[in-house]
Amino acid sequence: MSLPAEVDVLVVGAGPAGLATACSLLAHGVRADRIAVADARVEHDRSYSRALVVHAKTLEMMERIGCADAVVAAGQEEHSIAFNSLASGRLITYDTSPLKGKTKYPFVCVIAQSETERVLYSRLQVLLGGGDVHWGMKAVSVRETADGWKVVGFDGGEEVRARYVVGADGPHSVVRQAAGIAYPDPFDKTGRATSMPADLDHPSKADEVFCLADVRVDFPPVDPTATGRKPSQPLPREGVNAYLSPHGPSLWIPFGQGTFRIVGQIMDGEAPAAPSKEYVQHMLDTRYPSPAPTITELVWSSRFYVKFRLAAKYWEEHVPGTPVQAVGAKGGLLIVGDAAHVHSPMGGQGMNLGIRDSIYLGEALAHCLSPSLSAPDARALLQRWSDDRHAAGKRVIDLAGGITFFAANATGMVEWARDWVLWLVGCVPGMRRMAVWMLSGLGEKSATY
Numbered sequence: 001m002s003l004p005a006e007v008d009v010l011v012v013g014a015g016p017a018g019l020a021t022a023c024s025l026l027a028h029g030v031r032a033d034r035i036a037v038a039d040a041r042v043e044h045d046r047s048y049s050r051a052l053v054v055h056a057k058t059l060e061m062m063e064r065i066g067c068a069d070a071v072v073a074a075g076q077e078e079h080s081i082a083f084n085s086l087a088s089g090r091l092i093t094y095d096t097s098p099l100k101g102k103t104k105y106p107f108v109c110v111i112a113q114s115e116t117e118r119v120l121y122s123r124l125q126v127l128l129g130g131g132d133v134h135w136g137m138k139a140v141s142v143r144e145t146a147d148g149w150k151v152v153g154f155d156g157g158e159e160v161r162a163r164y165v166v167g168a169d170g171p172h173s174v175v176r177q178a179a180g181i182a183y184p185d186p187f188d189k190t191g192r193a194t195s196m197p198a199d200l201d202h203p204s205k206a207d208e209v210f211c212l213a214d215v216r217v218d219f220p221p222v223d224p225t226a227t228g229r230k231p232s233q234p235l236p237r238e239g240v241n242a243y244l245s246p247h248g249p250s251l252w253i254p255f256g257q258g259t260f261r262i263v264g265q266i267m268d269g270e271a272p273a274a275p276s277k278e279y280v281q282h283m284l285d286t287r288y289p290s291p292a293p294t295i296t297e298l299v300w301s302s303r304f305y306v307k308f309r310l311a312a313k314y315w316e317e318h319v320p321g322t323p324v325q326a327v328g329a330k331g332g333l334l335i336v337g338d339a340a341h342v343h344s345p346m347g348g349q350g351m352n353l354g355i356r357d358s359i360y361l362g363e364a365l366a367h368c369l370s371p372s373l374s375a376p377d378a379r380a381l382l383q384r385w386s387d388d389r390h391a392a393g394k395r396v397i398d399l400a401g402g403i404t405f406f407a408a409n410a411t412g413m414v415e416w417a418r419d420w421v422l423w424l425v426g427c428v429p430g431m432r433r434m435a436v437w438m439l440s441g442l443g444e445k446s447a448t449y
């Protein structure tokens with residue numbers, strides 16, 4: 001299947017954000033032959049799965065593109081996540097019961113990112129009515145013609161011209177760079193604006209290092225005398241649990257069929273690119289309650305460097321430097337997902353935020369393409385979308401940064417004080433409700449475009 005020469009919208013990237021954008025465009029009435037989706041990967045399958053949860057607000061948004069039921073069916077409903085300290089035992093339980101009656105989805109849906117993407121991809125194939133993503137197509141350039149068409153060049157020499165180009169092409173986004181949109185660290189007080197992603201490739205002191213592993217284990221015998229807030233309770237076979245320890249925060253997620261996901265932030269330096277069974281067993285032994293289970297099989301493991309970045313804005317009307325003559329033509333470059341924001345996985349927000357950016361954008365672009373909407377009104381609509389999503393991104397980055405700081409930077413007396421503060425917060429129903437509201441995404445403003 002070859003790329004079309006001309007479309008209304010070209011989506012670059014078919015990760016969760018690109019797939020959701022394309023589904024939303026089609027669900028909001030854009031004709032399948034007027035969009036194209038291109039991705040550098042040769043096929044859809046991913047060899048890894050990073051995100052593990054889909055939150056209530058994201059499921060509500062996924063209803064708009066006909067994917068919510070399939071995601072819920074493929075995942076597990078979790079109604080609570082327990083936060084524990086190795087030093088003090090159970091601190092606080094993130095309990096989704098305050099969401100009952102407020103949303104159709106009063107739970108956290110635990111589902112591997114690869115499964116969420118599979119649902120989005122299947123839905124896209126249905127909406128495309130026989131069409132598909134153009135796999136193996138790496139975008140390398142974006143230029144603009146004098147009459148306002150954006151022309152995306154691919155590494156095989158192909159070119160596609162489009163009115164709107166959506167960059168769903170991850171943190172190194174070619175589209176964001178072509179638009180000249182800065183991608184600074186929102187916590188960098190020097191105000192250094194980074195539009196080139198070179199430093200994204202090089203681990204720096206400011207990075208967070210995470211180790212992820214899927215394991216099968218043998219559990220030690222249960223101690224029937226262990227009760228209450230005692231740290232000696234063994235790792236549970238069911239339920240998501242977070243553990244705070246001097247080695248760093250860690251998660252324990254039962255994944256179904258006897259597989260468990262371990263996620264740990266590595267505080268004391270470098271981690272191997274593919275952590276060995278021994279390395280992961282050491283994490284289990286030192287960060288989780290003892291006696292720890294014994295790993296019988298390491299299914300998969302990986303290391304990730306995580307940076308904090310937030311694009312200065314999410315849309316630019318023209319490729320900088322183009323002498324555009326066709327004033328009044330509609331068009332623009334837009335960015336969604338990790339092309340617009342990256343941050344710590346603490347709180348499980350990144351993919352969720354990107355999917356919501358994308359579903360809103362599909363709706364906004366569908367209106368922009370309507371002949372009844374003038375170019376100035378289309379511009380104003382995209383500006384509103386960009387402002388709203390930038391504000392949503394900033395809130396999530398502040399939240400993820402805050403959780404990371406609180407969870408990761410504590411030893412000795414500070415650890416003790418943190419544990420007590422968390423425990424006390426867990427005793428105040430209003431605080432618990434606020435936490436659930438923020439993490440579920442339901443605190444995010446709902447909009448129509």
Ligand SMILES: Cc1cc2nc3c(=O)[nH]c(=O)nc-3n(C[C@H](O)[C@H](O)[C@H](O)COP(=O)(O)OP(=O)(O)OC[C@H]3O[C@@H](n4cnc5c(N)ncnc54)[C@H](O)[C@@H]3O)c2cc1C
Nearest residue numbers: 013015016017040051052139170337338348349350351352
């Ligand atoms: C360790 C870790 C744990 C995480 N846990 C969670 C979690 O629990 N919950 C959560 O919500 N999020 C989580 N995230 C974040 C989540 O994985 C990302 O936010 C999500 O994958 C971003 O999706 P995306 O579609 O924007 O980008 P990607 O998934 O990066 O997809 C980008 C796509 O663009 C393609 N592409 C790139 N460049 C080009 C090009 N030039 N031309 C064509 N195609 C191109 C790529 O091939 C890829 O398919 C985690 C991230 C990490 C690192």
